[in-house]
Amino acid sequence: MAASELINLSGLLDDAKCFALVRQHRWPEGARCPVCDSGAVIRDGHDDTQPCRQRYRCKACAGRFDDLTGTVLAGRHQPLRVWVLCLYFMGLNLSNRQIALELGLDGSDVQAMMEQLRRGLAAKTPAVELTGEVEIDEVYVVAGHKGQPAAVAKRGGSGAAAGWQARRDAARWRRTSRPSSA
Numbered sequence: 807m808a809a810s811e812l813i814n815l816s817g818l819l820d821d822a823k824c825f826a827l828v829r830q831h832r833w834p835e836g837a838r839c840p841v842c843d844s845g846a847v848i849r850d851g852h853d854d855t856q857p858c859r860q861r862y863r864c865k866a867c868a869g870r871f872d873d874l875t876g877t878v879l880a881g882r883h884q885p886l887r888v889w890v891l892c893l894y895f896m897g898l899n900l901s902n903r904q905i906a907l908e909l910g911l912d913g914s915d916v917q918a919m920m921e922q923l924r925r926g927l928a929a930k931t932p933a934v935e936l937t938g939e940v941e942i943d944e945v946y947v948v949a950g951h952k953g954q955p956a957a958v959a960k961r962g963g964s965g966a967a968a969g970w971q972a973r974r975d976a977a978r979w980r981r982t983s984r985p986s987s988a
């Protein structure tokens with residue numbers, strides 16, 4: 807085995823475990839049909855090119871699917887272990903460039919993969935629901951916008967803008983310097 811294969815992190819990962827990880831997250835209670843949501847599914851061999859990728863057949867609708875069907879990871883040319891590592895690095899807040907270096911990939915490939923992952927993850931995030939008292943951001947309206955255009959003109963446009971900037975910075979400071987218990 808070439809030394810470069812050992813240095814590359816994705817080469818050290820176990821394909822079977824990566825697929826088990828996806829199954830565990832996707833179907834903690836056991837595989838379900840992505841078409842009709844039936845739990846009456848039977849194992850139906852493995853993928854021809856990825857031997858750890860389990861195939862299934864649904865007894866309710868006769869549909870066929872596998873571990874990745876209907877996920878953002880289906881139909882990708884990178885092996886699943888590379889995607890798993892990408893997700894892991896994403897959680898560590900590594901930049902796309904750093905991830906590309908670690909995995910020996912092209913920067914633009916990693917960029918595309920991360921976009922896919924973010925889209926895939928975001929799709930599962932429930933819509934934010936606001937209840938009770940909601941504080942949005944502080945908004946400052948310059949005098950001219952309060953019906954005093956003459957006063958603003960006398961002070962000069964750039965001066966007004968500078969004043970707005972100062973007030974905005976002060977507001978930001980108040981927000982960030984609040985004790986965390988508040």
Ligand SMILES: [Zn+2]
Pocket residue numbers: 839840841842843844864865866867868869
């Ligand atoms: Zn089905």
